[in-house]
Amino acid sequence: xxxILDLKIDELQDxxxxxxxxxxxxxxVYQGLYQKGYERFDEFTTLSRSLRQRLAEDFVLRSFKELxxxxxxxxxxxxxxxxxxxxxKIESVIIYEKKRVTFCISxxxxxxxxxxxxxxxxxxxxxxxxxxEIVEQVLQMKKLAERPxxxxxxxxxxxxxxxxxxxxxxxxxxxxxxxxxxxxxKITISTSGIIPGIKRMADEGRPFRLAxxxxxxxxxxxxxxxxxxxKYPLEQLLKAAQYxxxxxxxxxxxxxxxxxxxxxxxxxxxxLVKISRQVPCKINVIPVNSIDDHFPAPSQESLERFEEAxxxxxxxxxxxxxxGWDIQAACGMLYAANEKQKIKPEKLSLTxxxx
Numbered sequence: 082x083x084x085i086l087d088l089k090i091d092e093l094q095d096x097x098x099x100x101x102x103x104x105x106x107x108x109x110v111y112q113g114l115y116q117k118g119y120e121r122f123d124e125f126t127t128l129s130r131s132l133r134q135r136l137a138e139d140f141v142l143r144s145f146k147e148l149x150x151x152x153x154x155x156x157x158x159x160x161x162x163x164x165x166x167x168x169x170k171i172e173s174v175i176i177y178e179k180k181r182v183t184f185c186i187s188x189x190x191x192x193x194x195x196x197x198x199x200x201x202x203x204x205x206x207x208x209x210x211x212x213x214e215i216v217e218q219v220l221q222m223k224k225l226a227e228r229p230x231x232x233x234x235x236x237x238x239x240x241x242x243x244x245x246x247x248x249x250x251x252x253x254x255x256x257x258x259x260x261x262x263x264x265x266x267k268i269t270i271s272t273s274g275i276i277p278g279i280k281r282m283a284d285e286g287r288p289f290r291l292a293x294x295x296x297x298x299x300x301x302x303x304x305x306x307x308x309x310x311x312k313y314p315l316e317q318l319l320k321a322a323q324y325x326x327x328x329x330x331x332x333x334x335x336x337x338x339x340x341x342x343x344x345x346x347x348x349x350x351x352x353l354v355k356i357s358r359q360v361p362c363k364i365n366v367i368p369v370n371s372i373d374d375h376f377p378a379p380s381q382e383s384l385e386r387f388e389e390a391x392x393x394x395x396x397x398x399x400x401x402x403x404x405g406w407d408i409q410a411a412c413g414m415l416y417a418a419n420e421k422q423k424i425k426p427e428k429l430s431l432t433x434x435x436x
Contacts, residue, residue: 082139082140082141083139083140083141084140084141084142084144084211084212084213084214084217085110085114085136085140085141085142085213086114086142086212086213086216086217086220086254087211087212087213088254089250089253089254089257090107090111090257090259090260093107093110093111094107096139100132100135102132106128106132107259108259109125109127109128110125110128110136111257111259111260112259112260113125113127114142114220114260115220115257115260115261115262116260116261118220118223118224119142120142120143121142121143122134122136122137122140122142123137141166141213143217144165144166144213144214144217145163145164145165145214145217145218145221146163146164147161147162147163147164147221148162148163148164148170149161149162150162150225156177156178157177157227158174158175158176158177159174159175159225159226160172160173160174160175161173161174161175161221161222161225163218163221165190165214169190169207169208170190171187171190171210171214171218171237171238172187172237172238173185173186173187173218173221173222173237174237175222175225175226177227177228180231181231181232182226182227182228182229182230182231182232183230183231183232183233183234184218184219184222184223184226184230184232184233184234185234185236185237186215186218186219186222186233186234186235186236186237187210187215187218187237187238187239188209188210188215188235188237188238188239188240188241188244188247188248189206189207189208189209189210189238189239189240189243189244190204190206190207190208190209190210190238190239191204191205191206191207191208191238191239192204192205192206192238192239192240193205193206193240193243194240194273194307194308194309195308196273196294196296196306196307196308196309197305197306197307197373197375197376198306198338198340198369198371198373198376199371200371200372201238201239204238206239206243209239209243209244209247210239210244210247211247212247212250212251212254215247215248215251216251216254216255218237219233219255219261230263231267232267232268232269233252233255233263233267233268233269234268234269234271234292235248235252235268235269235270235271236269236271236292236336240272240273240275241270241271241272241278242270242272242275242277242278242279243275243278245278245281248270249270249282249285249287249289252265252268252270252289255268256268256288265288265289266288266289266290267290268289268290269289269290269291269292269334270282270287270289270290270291270292271291271292271293271294271336272291272292272293272294273293273294273307273309274293274294274307274309274310274313274318275309275313276313276317276318276321279291279293279318279321279322279324279325280321280324280325282325283324283325283328283329284328286328286329290331290334291325291331291333291334292333292334292335292336292365293318293322293333293334293335293336294307294336294338295335295336295337295353295356296336296337296338296340296344297315297343297344297349298337298344298349298352298353298355298356299315299352300314300315300316302343302344302349303315305343306340306343306376319356319359319360322360322362323359323360326360326361332361332362332363332396332397333360333361333362333363334362334363334364334365335353335356335357335360335362335363335364335365336365336367337353337364337365337366337367338367338368338369339366339367339368339369339378339379339383339384339387340369340376340377340378340379341369341377341378341379341380341383342377343376345379345383345384345387347386347387347390349387350387350390350391351390353391353395354390354391354394354395357391357394357395357396358394361396362395362396363396363397363398363399364391364395364397364398364399365399365400365401366384366387366388366391366398366399366400366401367401368384368401384400388400
């Protein structure tokens, strides 16, 4: 059966029109789905019993099962592991920072890009999420969060630009004024550097924010950690970013994951400043959150030194705290831990047993 969360409001209008139902049914259903958070069709008591039964026959309303939930005692960051209807699993994260409440959502199960410091990359790509699966993450987290979200970021598992149609459709549904009515300016689509997606987003005049995971300010370093840089070199990526700004007049956010001894030197900072002068942007500096010893987090001293080196020269710099680092909240980590628990002792290799 089709997930009702896949449907935009005009498609729901067509559905009710085919049933001979009045147009106001759409408003009733959309309010139930997105404002009241109904999880079963029998909760839609403004609808007749027969119509509720018909909806239950035609659509699925919820497809997630919560497998795990971990909350940081340090900052309240909450990481969730969901099982989907086909048994696959994804992660979502709720991040609290002063008045901000950010929902970090996934767009794919796994990821094909294999960024070296990212746990999701080690999974490989399994499949794209459907529109309904993307939307349901927000609805499920909205029910669990201490406060309503102020920001939604497509920065969880997967590369959003490689599931472009479903991601944009889901974002439009979340922003629809008849439903959740979430501010389009507070929805951010992140990419590791998929140039066709960046240009398409610009050409289509999408109202959402764009973030690019830069993570290194020169091509050779970027290649070491982000294989996608081979297909889309940094020079071409920056041209695409310039194209985006020229078409939309919106500043891009460059995400820069800071890794000790790799991209945290003063020279790296100077190169990052140079990039910021080519493309009007904001820069988010984020200490790495990785379980791989090859990618250690920078010291507080190194972090402050890097920030000082770019602060005066860049339009806007934000240094993010390591939210949820104590619960390994970076994408892919909870999935990996859950999978590891499923391995039976008799199936461990000799190497694993040695550890």
